[in-house]
Amino acid sequence: MYTEGKTIGGYLELQLPEGKEHYPSFIHLNTGRNAFEYLLRIKKYSLVYLPYFSCEVLMEPLRKLKIPYRFYHIDRKLEPLINFEPEFNSCLMYPNYFGIKTETVRQLSTRVDHLIIDNSQAFFQLPVTGVDTFYSCRKFFGVPDGAYLYTESNTRLSLESDISAYRCSHLIKSIDLSIETGYYDYLKNNIGLGNNAIKKMSVLSRRMLCGIDYEACRKIRNENFEHLHTAFSGINELSIDLKNIDGPMAYPLLLPGKGLRAALIAKRIFIASYWPNVLEWTSEEMFENYLANNLLALPIDHRYSRSDMDQIIQIIRKL
Template sequence: MDFSHDEIGGFFEFGLSRLNQFPYPIAMQYNSARSAFYDLLKNTFIEKLWIPRFICDSMIEPLNLLGVEICFYDLNSDFSPILPEVLMPNEYLLYVNYFGLCTSVQRRILRKYSGKQIIFDHSQAFFVQPLDCYATVYSPRKFLPVAEGGLLVTNQNIVPEYYKRTAEEMVKQYEHALLRSVSTATHAYNIFQHNEKAFEDCLPREISKITGQMLESFDYASFKEQRLKNFKLLHSQLGEFNQLKVNIEDIESPLTYPLLLDKKLSNMLIQSKIYTPTYWLDSLKRVTKDSFENNFISNVTHLICDQRYGEKEMQFQINKVQECLK
């Protein structure tokens, strides 16, 4: 007999409760932000795009693959773009909400240029809702305990055509996360690095059912609240040392607490098992030595503020930073 329904009975499969709080139900879902970006470019025939020099190489690869003309721009010290006064009708602009700190800059961009020519990259600003623009790209895995994921929000008529993935590939992608949960980050790090290589291919692929279930299971409101609370605590005690000017009232989705000093503290903090991330060293080859971007990349320390942690962990980081500054 041919049954059209799902299997019944047998051993239990992986499953999670559905809280139904996922904030972007209309978004198209991909295995990575770069594949979402690739699909947007492929289906909308953008021919010329302004992009920041301070950006990951992975976002440049889709442009090269599809033959899109690239115009690079620099940033001011508040992450605002240095651009022509007018965008020509055939030109589009990609702007990144850096570390979730730049929503006010985005609003200024929309006051200056037509939203129909603007693509916002919210890979580092997951909790910032889409603004009135051409398209918005998200990367859930930078904010959530998922091993993959990219979201595309746009009014453009796009029907994703996904390349195939095997069930075994989808499961293996979570190996490092599961291993860390029963061991340590150090133990799982090599597997994490191996799994990251899977994202070097920017061709669009569908997220796994595992990731789909997880995205529906999170308490997003509490995640956002805890990140903000952690960020504000770090800033309250380290803001006086921070050379990066932070408008604390304008922040709703911090990725990290970027502490800009005269030198990085990352190596010293790692010795205390504070695993500070590094972002976009590959963009150093595109920026000038005397630029804001070069200074930022070379001297910023990204303190951890995500929802896994609370006041105790924030104070531990603060104490270690203050020890380094003595």
């Protein structure tokens, strides 16, 4: 349709498939950490409880807003140990770890008043009605940034839109060159996401998110996860209930014995560390320290088939 001022002619723009977003009605923001900040700003909490086993970047909003925080422990099922009386006007943040803690989220929602759920590792899990929940898109899809926020609050911050055009080099290089060639740019662009103002999701990220076949991605994740679980459930120190799992982020395999990650990397199976900062925040006798050292988050995403999973299984069995 013609609108006044519309450009006609000139070069052709990048064409992306015009599908549907997964969470069109949620608040669209630039990053997961900024979605967390958005909540802290509108709810005006004066204290935040967060787990020792957390991603470092979630500290950014706490530092920015100068909100005091306290760490809590999780048990061997990755469930929060709430052996304290929450202070007045505080909130408790809990991540749906790897997308496998949906039942825990449901239970927490019945007993914690001011709960914030971080679904950055659980993109496909809908929020529990009434529970503030945020999502980060780049953990699941090839997008430079982007986050969704679900809240029942009517308070809104007025924000300008972010621009993602200069954060895409790793995505482009991954296609034309290789994942490894784009890795330096990935690190650089990651750093660029730090300490940014809260902004609306960029038009580019939104358009990219509209082009994704979410059902296909969810299905492949489930199949790959189940296949790895069949192979590893007997040796995995984490107990996993398949019943509550839908489109998880990774298969978390907890095995004793350091050095497995390095051995896998040597076989070109790249496994991120969750999270190096936890080693600084904890001491060796703490479970969270053991997790940060030994947990292997095996990739199960839409790029991989059953035979890729078989390859991972074989290599781990040999090691």
